[in-house]
Amino acid sequence: MSVRLGARDVSRAFGPVRANEGVSVEIRAGTVHAVVGENGAGKTTLMRILYGLDQPDSGTVVINDQPVRLRGPADGIGHGIGLVPQELAMIGSLTLLENLVLGTEPRSGPRIDWARARGEAEELASRVGVELPWTALADNVSISVRQQVEILRALRRGADVLILDEPTAALAPAQVDDLLRLLRGLREAGRTVVFISHKVDEVLAVADEITVLRGGKVITTRPVGDLDRTSLIELIVGQQVGFTGFVPSAVTGDEVLTVAGSVSLSVRAGEIVGVAGIAGSGQDELVERVVGLRPPDGRITLAGQDISTLPVDRRRAAGLGYISGDRRSEGLSMDASLADNTIAGTHRTLGRHGWLKPSAVRAYAKRVLDGYSVRYGRTTAVARTLSGGNQQRVVIGRELDRDPKLLVAAGPTRGVDVLGMTYIHDKLRALRDNGSGVLLVSEQLDELLDLSDRIIVLHGGRVAGEVPGGPASRTAIGTLMLGRTPS
Amino acid sequence: MSVCPRSNPDKYSRVLTSGFRAVVPFVIALVIGGAVLLATGHNPLAFYQLLVRESFGGTDRIAATLSAATPLLFTGLATAIAFRAGVFNVGVEGGFVLGGLTGATVALHAGLLAGCVAGALAGVLVSALPAWLKARWNVDEVVTTLMSNFVVAGLTGWLVTAFLQAKGVANSATPLIPRSAWLPDLLPPYGLTSGVLIALVLVMLYAVWIKHSVLGYELRQTGLNPRFSAAQGIRVGRVIIVSMLISGAIAGLGGAAHALGVVHRFVDGFSPGYGFTGIAVALLGRNSAVGVVLGAVLFGALASAGTTAQLFSDIPLDIVDVLSGTVMVFAVIRLWRQR
Numbered sequence: 001m002s003v004r005l006g007a008r009d010v011s012r013a014f015g016p017v018r019a020n021e022g023v024s025v026e027i028r029a030g031t032v033h034a035v036v037g038e039n040g041a042g043k044t045t046l047m048r049i050l051y052g053l054d055q056p057d058s059g060t061v062v063i064n065d066q067p068v069r070l071r072g073p074a075d076g077i078g079h080g081i082g083l084v085p086q087e088l089a090m091i092g093s094l095t096l097l098e099n100l101v102l103g104t105e106p107r108s109g110p111r112i113d114w115a116r117a118r119g120e121a122e123e124l125a126s127r128v129g130v131e132l133p134w135t136a137l138a139d140n141v142s143i144s145v146r147q148q149v150e151i152l153r154a155l156r157r158g159a160d161v162l163i164l165d166e167p168t169a170a171l172a173p174a175q176v177d178d179l180l181r182l183l184r185g186l187r188e189a190g191r192t193v194v195f196i197s198h199k200v201d202e203v204l205a206v207a208d209e210i211t212v213l214r215g216g217k218v219i220t221t222r223p224v225g226d227l228d229r230t231s232l233i234e235l236i237v238g239q240q241v242g243f244t245g246f247v248p249s250a251v252t253g254d255e256v257l258t259v260a261g262s263v264s265l266s267v268r269a270g271e272i273v274g275v276a277g278i279a280g281s282g283q284d285e286l287v288e289r290v291v292g293l294r295p296p297d298g299r300i301t302l303a304g305q306d307i308s309t310l311p312v313d314r315r316r317a318a319g320l321g322y323i324s325g326d327r328r329s330e331g332l333s334m335d336a337s338l339a340d341n342t343i344a345g346t347h348r349t350l351g352r353h354g355w356l357k358p359s360a361v362r363a364y365a366k367r368v369l370d371g372y373s374v375r376y377g378r379t380t381a382v383a384r385t386l387s388g389g390n391q392q393r394v395v396i397g398r399e400l401d402r403d404p405k406l407l408v409a410a411g412p413t414r415g416v417d418v419l420g421m422t423y424i425h426d427k428l429r430a431l432r433d434n435g436s437g438v439l440l441v442s443e444q445l446d447e448l449l450d451l452s453d454r455i456i457v458l459h460g461g462r463v464a465g466e467v468p469g470g471p472a473s474r475t476a477i478g479t480l481m482l483g484r485t486p487s
Numbered sequence: 488m489s490v491c492p493r494s495n496p497d498k499y500s501r502v503l504t505s506g507f508r509a510v511v512p513f514v515i516a517l518v519i520g521g522a523v524l525l526a527t528g529h530n531p532l533a534f535y536q537l538l539v540r541e542s543f544g545g546t547d548r549i550a551a552t553l554s555a556a557t558p559l560l561f562t563g564l565a566t567a568i569a570f571r572a573g574v575f576n577v578g579v580e581g582g583f584v585l586g587g588l589t590g591a592t593v594a595l596h597a598g599l600l601a602g603c604v605a606g607a608l609a610g611v612l613v614s615a616l617p618a619w620l621k622a623r624w625n626v627d628e629v630v631t632t633l634m635s636n637f638v639v640a641g642l643t644g645w646l647v648t649a650f651l652q653a654k655g656v657a658n659s660a661t662p663l664i665p666r667s668a669w670l671p672d673l674l675p676p677y678g679l680t681s682g683v684l685i686a687l688v689l690v691m692l693y694a695v696w697i698k699h700s701v702l703g704y705e706l707r708q709t710g711l712n713p714r715f716s717a718a719q720g721i722r723v724g725r726v727i728i729v730s731m732l733i734s735g736a737i738a739g740l741g742g743a744a745h746a747l748g749v750v751h752r753f754v755d756g757f758s759p760g761y762g763f764t765g766i767a768v769a770l771l772g773r774n775s776a777v778g779v780v781l782g783a784v785l786f787g788a789l790a791s792a793g794t795t796a797q798l799f800s801d802i803p804l805d806i807v808d809v810l811s812g813t814v815m816v817f818a819v820i821r822l823w824r825q826r
Contacts, residue, residue: 313720315720316720331718332715345719356637
């Protein structure tokens with residue numbers, strides 16, 4: 001059996017961080033090969049090396065059983081390797097067909113031969129079993145469709161190995177199914193697929209072989225038949241993980257939040273209300289209106305008090321907490337010290353006669369950071385120096401320490417690995433069990449199903465429906481997210 | 488990534504690095520100036536020695552340097568406060584000029600203290616409209632404050648010639664302020680006024696206030712990340728307005744101090760661009776209190792030494808402009824990388 005693409009004893013370090021250490025993988029032709037691991041396990045580094053975007057410090061890339069030196073992505077493409085990045089690079093004002101052929105247009109003389117381009121596109125699409133609206137503008141189609149075009153574009157350039165970096169991150173469940181079907185179609189057509197993910201269920205559903213990376217090293221490579229959900233998670237994390245699963249709320253009290261407007265909903269004390277929807281369905285607007293960062297389009301009350309016209313600081317004083325979905329630019333100030341990040345929003349109550357006592361600031365920050373197990377050196381270090389998971393703990397600590405009546409949590413575990421995720425989930429449940437209300441907005445369906453007592457599904461800026469929490473609601477949410485009515 | 492924090496440089500080396508970065512523009516300026524001097528057949532080292540001697544060699548020269556640095560301390564500090572809040576206020580020149588005219592006119596009738604207060608208020612007035620436009624509609628403050636300089640230049644010129652012109656003076660100037668309303672000299676017979684003390688006290692207050700006050704905290708956070716600040720409940724618009732008004736007040740007070748201490752009236756060409764040099768001072772000093780003092784003294788030294796150095800050498804005064812211009816260019820490069 002031939003190795004279509006692989007790495008032999010590859011190491012790559014960035015300063016003191018060993019991103020890859022003696023990594024060897026063999027990806028056989030005509031298979032779907034998944035590479036899984038936590039954040040920082042070295043998946044992306046390995047893919048960049050395999051594609052030629054980065055060069056290993058030692059070890060070598062293997063193509064068709066032969067050691068090869070890739071000097072840049074052009075070399076990767078020359079060897080038939082295509083990369084579908086996480087951020088899709090498409091020109092929104094061009095049609096899908098124009099995007100497909102951009103840079104390699106079929107010509108007849110000086111003109112572009114659009115008839116032939118169309119023919120090639122149709123043929124490519126039918127070979128992998130998809131249908132695409134070729135004349136639609138890229139701006140007007142879903143991320144899922146754009147991704148399919150991106151895959152076809154790589155195929156059209158002669159790639160028979162496709163590397164997909166976290167391709168399902170922004171997709172709705174039904175779209176994930178479409179993508180997985182497309183990947184199987186590619187395999188049927190004899191192509192090789194490298195699929196990077198940290199979503200265990202998808203990997204188990206589509207891969208032939210799975211390579212687990214942890215701490216920059218290959219832990220194991222196994223055929224999918226040898227693994228189940230639990231064993232794979234334990235391999236990824238390196239220890240047993242106690243998943244709490246769905247635990248509905250025991251007691252709910254009065255409404256702590258009511259929102260009326262284009263989206264209307266309410267959250268009771270002791271309740272986690274989830275908000276689901278494809279990205280851009282009105283979640284951001286809802287969150288910003290509740291927090292006070294966007295003018296209201298209706299009445300919003302917090303614990304009975306009308307807060308629709310109050311500024312952010314008054315809402316916070318009334319008992320609002322906010323975990324921003326955009327940690328890097330809104331949740332934290334990356335160039336400010338940990339102390340300054342921790343006291344933000346509380347700084348006025350900490351001050352005396354308009355002055356902040358340095359020792360009081362330090363003590364407050366230390367208490368919060370230690371209380372939420374943040375690994376840090378000094379409170380004067382800037383937030384940027386912490387790892388992503390630690391940064392999120394700073395945010396969680398800052399917001400939960402004030403014991404909010406209502407917590408707005410937008411993507412609270414985004415970019416956080418499995419262990420960090422279980423920690424944050426437990427904290428959110430504890431907050432709820434303590435009698436607070438939580439409005440949880442998340443792109444991760446599993447998170448919503450596990451945590452929420454009720455889930456409100458948004459579509460096109462409106463409420464499409466409401467379902468109870470728990471694993472049974474998965475299909476119903478998927479249907480509502482796409483704007484259809486569940487049968 | 489789940490890796491340990493990046494190696495955390497200790498405080499000592501951090502101070503060293505930032506100190507090193509701060510002097511880089513100056514070193515580059517010395518090298519370029521040296522190249523120009525060499526090319527024209529002069530000895531750069533000898534000239535630089537002369538510059539140092541002429542700016543710091545003796546009480547009289549130090550007094551002259553500090554005197555030249557005084558307006559720059561005011562304008563540099565005024566600029567630094569706004570920059571620290573993320574507001575690129577380049578209208579300090581206008582505040583300085585209107586503060587000078589107002590201070591000179593009010594002191595004429597109401598004395599020293601009233602002149603200083605009026606000057607500061609005039610500076611507030613100049614910065615108020617750009618501040619409000621920025622906070623309310625996010626109008627680019629670089630455009631509005633830059634334009635306000637021209638408005639003030641035209642306005643002061645017209646006010647002086649139309650209403651405030653001193654009798655029997657040919658050029659456009661207000662009447663001489665009575666000696667009782669002058670800022671007292673610090674080191675007679677040298678022309679160093681107590682304005683430098685006011686400026687230094689303000690710089691020291693700034694150092695403590697920005698670091699340890701609630702408002703200083705909000706100002707720093709707004710400058711570092713306005714989105715973060717707004718989400719945590721800091722009223723970013725209000726912070727921007729406050730920083731601009733304080734900046735304007737200091738600029739106006741600086742103008743009044745210059746009028747009451749040095750010129751003793753308001754004249755055409757009152758400021759040879761102190762406000763703009765103040766931008767370079769703030770950038771070079773990275774908006775810190777110590778940096779503003781060092782930057783102001785550096786530019787003050789270049790200005791005071793430049794005028795006398797040409798008495799002792801055949802090197803044209805323009806080489807000093809080459810030096811300060813180069814420092815400014817590199818300081819501005821830093822400005823654009825910050826934005």
